[in-house]
Amino acid sequence: MENFDVIVVGGGPAGLSAAISAARAGMKVCVVERGDYPGTKNVMGGVLYTQPTNEVVPDFWKDAPLERPVIEQRYGIMSKDELFTAAYRDPAWGQPPYNAHTVLRVKFDRWLAEEAEKLGVMIVPETVVDDLLYHGDDVVGVRTTRPDGDLGAKVVILAEGANNFVAVKAGLAKPLHPDSVAVVAKEIIALPAEKIEDRFCLEPHEGATIELFGDSTDGILGTSFIYTNKDSISIGVGAMVGAMGRKGWSPNDLLENLKAKPYIKRLLQGGEIKEYLAHLIPEGGYNSVPKLYRQGVMVVGDAAMFVNGLTREGSNLATTSGLIAGKVAAEAIQSGDTSAQAMSVYETRLRDSFVIKDLYKFRNLIGLLENNPHLLGEYPEMLNQAARMYFTIDGTPKTEVFKNIMGVFTKRRGKSGLVKDMFKAWRALK
């Protein structure tokens, strides 16, 4: 049996960041990946944030295969064919130090794995980890599904992604619940760069993102996204599995429904579908975070439910948790103590970071939106109705227009309903 200091299960941003940070601290590290090479099984929207990635590979933007730096973020609220949008744009985001880039994970993850290899990390591809390997109660490595596939390690970092098989077997996580994961259907649609730049008002090498709420998911808790790559568009719809099942939606139909909306149709016009993809997003938030460590083990990234759905952050939480776990693993091994107590330093540092602080901040949001479907159902309709009344010029005096707009909200929700909704939202976000 080959022995390592650290074995990382899964070669995504969380796992590779963990591997790189452990290798930098002098550890002998192995990443076990089930795809042909890291990236081929990996999917995200995908927006990659600069700050945490820069901590993994300084000045990564000089070499990494990135699509476009994001200079505009647009949010939209949809009601049938109506759309209310707001956007923020800063051309400075198109220059170093950047804020975020769009990426295609097959290219990016492969590059990141090569960076890990430069530091001596061994990547074992085409290998599925079946379980942890125990000696008594102590974790001493991983068992792969290959013949004679045991690998020894002092610390195992689980970066296996949303489908958290090993973490469940280890008793750290519970099986996924339909109300805590979203399924995403996504397409890559090829479009010439000039068309992308014209349609999204971009200079060459600038990028934009759009997230849509409301009717884009038929009022189900979730979002739709449209991201500009170099010469393609990533478009997808993610919605909670439980609610989709109850409403009878298939992910592909939800995506086709979005693509048929007038505004979206025009953005994609003439594009050619290059790939159709699907993936799970752990959206359960703080209350669904598993036990993050035990003797000789830490859980990072999607496997730890580190996704902030409201702000579509995930890769940054994955990267940051991986960096911390890799460092804690090295410190524990160097001090000869890989006990649960030594591993608990990982959770302590996560709690001091934005990762758990943000998940905690929004801990009641998922429940609020799931238990109050009218917030994502009726409010987008009311908002668009109000905007339509405000912008329609038909001889109605403005005093009456404002009165009518107020009437839209009070009629649908009642005055006390509005106050209650606002109170609930305030309580969930305070």
Next chain:
Amino acid sequence: MKLDDKLYLVRFNTDTLNHIKIKNPDLCLKCKDKVCTFICPAHVYDWDEEENRIAVGYEGCLECGTCRVACTDDNILWEYPRGGFGVSWKNG
């Protein structure tokens, strides 16, 4: 574009082993909604009227894992295909 045509765009290295099993086919007979038949993004599951069972086309599985989470009877044994097999994204 129809779903079948979209799935033609996906690159697979198909395994000869099936990585998906219905644990207890009798439970499917009583299952009213048959969520697997519509919630799978690749339409891997289909109700076979003649044989009265769920037919599983594992070869087209996109490996998202939605089916096993969505099945209201927890009746789908879904595991990863063997290493190196299954879907191999071109873009991600």
